[in-house]
Structures are given as structure tokens and as C-alpha cells.
Amino acid sequence: LELSAMDPLNEYSVYVNNFEPPADDGYWMFMGPGTGEYSDGMMTLHSDETDEYKVALLDRTIPHDRIVEADVKTDSAPATLWTWNVGWMDAVRNPNLENPQRIYALLHTDGNAELSLVEGGETLRWDVPTHLDPFDTHRFKFVIQGNTVRFLIDGIQYFNVTHEKVGKISGTVGFEANGIVTSHFDNIDVRGFLPGVGVGQTEVSINGLPFETYSAPVALTAEGIHTIGFRSFDLLGNAGGAQSLEVSVDAT
Numbered sequence: 001l002e003l004s005a006m007d008p009l010n011e012y013s014v015y016v017n018n019f020e021p022p023a024d025d026g027y028w029m030f031m032g033p034g035t036g037e038y039s040d041g042m043m044t045l046h047s048d049e050t051d052e053y054k055v056a057l058l059d060r061t062i063p064h065d066r067i068v069e070a071d072v073k074t075d076s077a078p079a080t081l082w083t084w085n086v087g088w089m090d091a092v093r094n095p096n097l098e099n100p101q102r103i104y105a106l107l108h109t110d111g112n113a114e115l116s117l118v119e120g121g122e123t124l125r126w127d128v129p130t131h132l133d134p135f136d137t138h139r140f141k142f143v144i145q146g147n148t149v150r151f152l153i154d155g156i157q158y159f160n161v162t163h164e165k166v167g168k169i170s171g172t173v174g175f176e177a178n179g180i181v182t183s184h185f186d187n188i189d190v191r192g193f194l195p196g197v198g199v200g201q202t203e204v205s206i207n208g209l210p211f212e213t214y215s216a217p218v219a220l221t222a223e224g225i226h227t228i229g230f231r232s233f234d235l236l237g238n239a240g241g242a243q244s245l246e247v248s249v250d251a252t
Contacts, residue, residue: 031055031095034177043070043185045087045177057093058173058190065145065193066091068173071186072107073137083108085179086134091142091149094171101169103144104176105151105159107134115151115159119169128158137186145193205229223249 030036034047034054047054074086086106094101102118111132116125132138132153141152147167151159173190177183203211204218207227220226226249231242 027059029057029059031057041186041188043175043188044182045175045185046182047177048180053088053176053178055093055174055176056185057095060172060190062172062190063192064092064167064170066142066173067144067189067191067193068140068142069187069189070140070175071137071184072134072140073184073186074134074177075182075184076135081109081179081181083110083112084114085109085181087181087183087185088176088178089140089142089185090171090174090176091144091151092169092171093174094169101171102174103142103149103166103169104174105140105142106178107132107138107153109134113151113153113158115149115161117149117161117163117165117169119165122165124163124165126159126161130158202230202232220247220249223251225249 028036028038028043032047032054033052034045036043036045036054036056038044038056043056045054045056068089068091070089072087072089084106086109088104088106090102090104092101092103099120100118102116104118105113105115107113107130111130111134113128113130113132114125115127116123130153139152139154141155143150143152144166147164148160148162149166150157150161175183175185202214204214205211205228206218206220208229211229211231214230218228226247227244228247229242229244
């Protein structure tokens with residue numbers, strides 16, 4: 001299933017991509033017994049109790065409509081553990097004890113893929129068998145839009161669920177190691193959709209000089225090749241990636 005035509009990534013204007021240093025552990029809140037570490041672009045969680053878990057929650061506010069991706073791998077676990085003692089990925093997680101809310105997925109040790117919603121004290125669960133090994137590395141991807149949640153593994157869509165509870169669930173993004181296991185989450189990519197946010201400001205840099213606010217056309221009169229750098233910020237202050245182009249001026 002090709003998603004590029006379905007997911008308007010250019011409209012997902014609030015995003016955090018790969019959490020490159022120095023924005024390392026400052027992005028995360030850790031919960032539960034065990035250890036949690038974010039280093040060199042990878043989240044590693046270890047839970048050392050059979051019936052416990054270690055959780056990392058993204059310490060950022062993300063809009064409801066979102067795309068969440070990560071490479072997920074669990075180290076081999078003792079055979080006596082439950083099938084769900086693997087790495088879990090929460091596209092949405094609200095740890096409010098009075099009304100916990102979650103949209104999460106996992107790949108069980110028996111190859112069963114699970115998608116679950118938790119809201120209003122009720123859990124809804126969907127399952128589908130796969131031939132995938134959770135102790136290999138797999139790319140998990142959530143796409144949430146309105147009342148619809150889609151979940152893919154390695155680019156193949158396993159769930160496409162529309163339910164009113166999807167639209168009611170709000171929270172941040174989470175990752176979990178469940179049981180006596182160590183789970184790794186790498187190449188994390190989180191994007192939130194805010195329709196109509198728009199561009200708040202554009203900045204330009206000429207030939208490596210500091211960026212300045214763009215307010216009028218830039219005049220290049222000196223002959224030669226000039227490098228123009230530019231970047232934009234949405235109305236919430238989130239920066240897009242800087243880009244550049246070269247312009248040649250020849251007065252002859």
C-alpha cells in the first residue's frame with residue numbers, strides 16, 4: 001500500500017523528527033520500574049518485572065491528527081513470559097489515572113498483531129495474524145485522522161479502523177517495554193496535523209550570512225554564484241528545515 005498520496009505530510013506542520021541531539025532525554029518522561037535511556041537517536045527501555053513495564057512519554061503537546069513512526073525491536077525474552085511481553089507503541093497515550101486513554105499496537109511473540117483503544121474505562125481490541133518475528137526490527141507506523149486510525153508494519157497496512165472513540169482520545173506519544181524484556185525504538189518520527197496553521201515567518205540568508213526576516217525581494221547585483229538559504233516558521237513558532245539554492249549572476 002503506497003501512502004504517499006494519502007498522507008498530506010506537507011500539512012503536518014508541527015513535528016519532531018528523530019530527536020537528534022542535543023534534544024535528547026529532555027524530550028522524554030519516564031515511568032515505571034526498570035531503566036530508560038534515549039541516546040544517539042534510539043530509545044531503549046528495560047523492564048525487570050514480569051507484570052510491570054517501563055514507559056517513555058514524549059514531553060510535548062501533539063495535535064490529535066498525527067503520524068507516528070519508529071523502528072521497533074525487542075531482545076529475546078524468556079519463554080515463560082506472556083506473548084505481549086514485547087515493545088508496545090502508543091500513537092496516543094494519556095496517563096490520567098481517572099480516565100486513561102490510549103491508542104496502541106504491538107506485535108506479540110506468536111506473530112499476532114494487536115491494535116487497541118482505551119477510553120472511558122473500556123478497551124476495544126482488534127487482532128490479525130502475521131508471520132512476523134517481534135525479535136526482528138520492524139517499522140511501526142500509525143496514521144490518525146479524525147475518527148480513523150491506521151496501523152502499518154513495514155509498509156503493509158494491517159488495521160484501518162474508524163470508531164468514534166478514536167476522535168475522543170487525546171494525549172502524547174509513548175513507548176513501552178512490557179515484562180522482563182529490553183525493547184528498542186529507533187528512527188522515531190512524530191508529526192502532528194494542524195490545518196490552517198500557515199506560515200508565520202520566513203527567513204533568508206545570503207552567502208552564509210545570518211538569517212534575517214524576509215520582507216522584500218532580495219537584490220543580487222554582484223557577478224558570480226550566490227547561495228540563498230531560506231527557512232520558514234509556522235504560526236506556532238515551529239521551524240521547518242532550512243533549504244538553499246544557488247543563483248548565478250552574469251551582467252554580460
